[in-house]
Amino acid sequence: MVTQKMPRQNPATASEERSTVPISFLQNMLSGARRHLSAHDIDTLAAQAGISPLLLRQGGARVTREQFVKMYERVALFMGDEMLGLWSRPIRAGALKYLGLSLLDAPSLMVAMYRFTRFWNLLLDDYRxxxxxxxxxxxxxxxPRHDSTTPTPFGHELMVKLIHGVASWLLGRQLPVQGVGFAFARPAKFDEYAKLFPGPVLFGQEASSVSFSEAVLRQTFQRTRGELLDFVRRAPDDWIFVTFDHDTTTSQVRDFVAAHLASGASLDEAAGSLHMSDRALSRKLAAEGTSFRAVKEEVRRDLAIQRLVKTREPIDRIAASVGFDNTPAFHRAFRTWTGSTPRGYRRRASPG
Known part of the structure; x- marks a missing residue:
C-alpha cells in the first residue's frame, strides 16, 4: 500500500473521510464497456456494486470511492478485461499480477518503469x-501506432494513473510528477475530478504522457511477492486514487477540517494547526487553486454523501455531524452540491 506522508485525521474520521467521485468520472470509466455491453448489463452491474441505476442518470450525482471500485471490479470480471474495453483488445485477467512480477527484481525504479513500457507493448495493438x-x-x-488512431480519453487517463500508481507503490510513497499531457481536448467536466490529476496538466498534446524527475526514478526499492499480491487484490483502489502531489496544503487542510467539522473548523483554527497565519494559509491554498471555504464545502459534501449512502442515520443528525446548525441549511447546501435533496439522493442511491 502507498504510504501517506501527511498528518492524518483521527481514526474515527479517517475511514469515512474519503473523497467521493463525480458521476461523470464513472460514466467515462464505462465508455469502453458501453461499446460491448447492453444498458441492462450496465444497470445490473451497477446494482451489484451498490449503485442505483437511477443515480447513473443523475447529472450532479456522486458515488463513494468504494462504489466506484466495486463497479470497476464487476465490469472487469463480467467483460474479462482488466481495462474495461478501453483499448482495441481486451486485457485479460492476471495482467496486472504478471506486470508486477516482472518488476520486482529491477535494480532501480527507472529500470522497472522501462520494463513497464515493454510489458504493455506486448499487449496493446493501437498504442506503444x-x-x-x-x-x-x-x-x-x-x-499511437497508426496516424488514424483516435484516443479514448479515459483509457489514457487510466494508463497515466497506472504508471504513477505502480511507480508510487514500488517506492512506497506517492511520487511527485513533473507534468502530465493528454492527446485530446480538455473534457467538459474535467474540473469535477481534477484532484486525481493535480499539478501541471496539458491537453491537445501530440501524445499522452507523464514525466518524473530522473533523480526519483534512480532510486531503488524492495517489494515482496506477498506485497504485490496484496496490491493486486486492492486494485484498482490503490493506483487510481493515489494523487500526484501527496503533501499539499490542501490535503492537510482537508484532514484538519474532516477531524473538526462538528466543532466548526474555522480558517483561524486550521491556520494555527499548520503553524501559519490566516493570510499565509489563504495564499498557499490560492496557489493550489482553491480556498479554505471550498475545501470545507468539499469535505462536508463528501462526508454527507458517505453517510447518506452507507448508513440509515437520520438526516438531521448527518446535518449536525458535518457542521450545519439546522437541517434546512443542510438541505439548501446539499441541493447546491448535487441538485437533489438529501432524502431524494438517499432514495436514488439505493440499488433496491
Whole structure:
C-alpha cells in the first residue's frame, strides 16, 4: 500500500473521510464497456456494486470511492478485461499480477518503469509506450501506432494513473510528477475530478504522457511477492486514487477540517494547526487553486454523501455531524452540491 506522508485525521474520521467521485468520472470509466455491453448489463452491474441505476442518470450525482471500485471490479470480471474495453483488445485477467512480477527484481525504479513500457507493448495493438530521458526528466509517452488512431480519453487517463500508481507503490510513497499531457481536448467536466490529476496538466498534446524527475526514478526499492499480491487484490483502489502531489496544503487542510467539522473548523483554527497565519494559509491554498471555504464545502459534501449512502442515520443528525446548525441549511447546501435533496439522493442511491 502507498504510504501517506501527511498528518492524518483521527481514526474515527479517517475511514469515512474519503473523497467521493463525480458521476461523470464513472460514466467515462464505462465508455469502453458501453461499446460491448447492453444498458441492462450496465444497470445490473451497477446494482451489484451498490449503485442505483437511477443515480447513473443523475447529472450532479456522486458515488463513494468504494462504489466506484466495486463497479470497476464487476465490469472487469463480467467483460474479462482488466481495462474495461478501453483499448482495441481486451486485457485479460492476471495482467496486472504478471506486470508486477516482472518488476520486482529491477535494480532501480527507472529500470522497472522501462520494463513497464515493454510489458504493455506486448499487449496493446493501437498504442506503444515509450520512455525518453532529457535534461534530468524521464517521460513515458502513450503514442499511437497508426496516424488514424483516435484516443479514448479515459483509457489514457487510466494508463497515466497506472504508471504513477505502480511507480508510487514500488517506492512506497506517492511520487511527485513533473507534468502530465493528454492527446485530446480538455473534457467538459474535467474540473469535477481534477484532484486525481493535480499539478501541471496539458491537453491537445501530440501524445499522452507523464514525466518524473530522473533523480526519483534512480532510486531503488524492495517489494515482496506477498506485497504485490496484496496490491493486486486492492486494485484498482490503490493506483487510481493515489494523487500526484501527496503533501499539499490542501490535503492537510482537508484532514484538519474532516477531524473538526462538528466543532466548526474555522480558517483561524486550521491556520494555527499548520503553524501559519490566516493570510499565509489563504495564499498557499490560492496557489493550489482553491480556498479554505471550498475545501470545507468539499469535505462536508463528501462526508454527507458517505453517510447518506452507507448508513440509515437520520438526516438531521448527518446535518449536525458535518457542521450545519439546522437541517434546512443542510438541505439548501446539499441541493447546491448535487441538485437533489438529501432524502431524494438517499432514495436514488439505493440499488433496491
Amino acid at each position: 509506450l515509450r520512455m525518453a530521458r532529457a535534461h534530468g526528466v524521464a517521460t513515458i509517452t502513450i503514442a
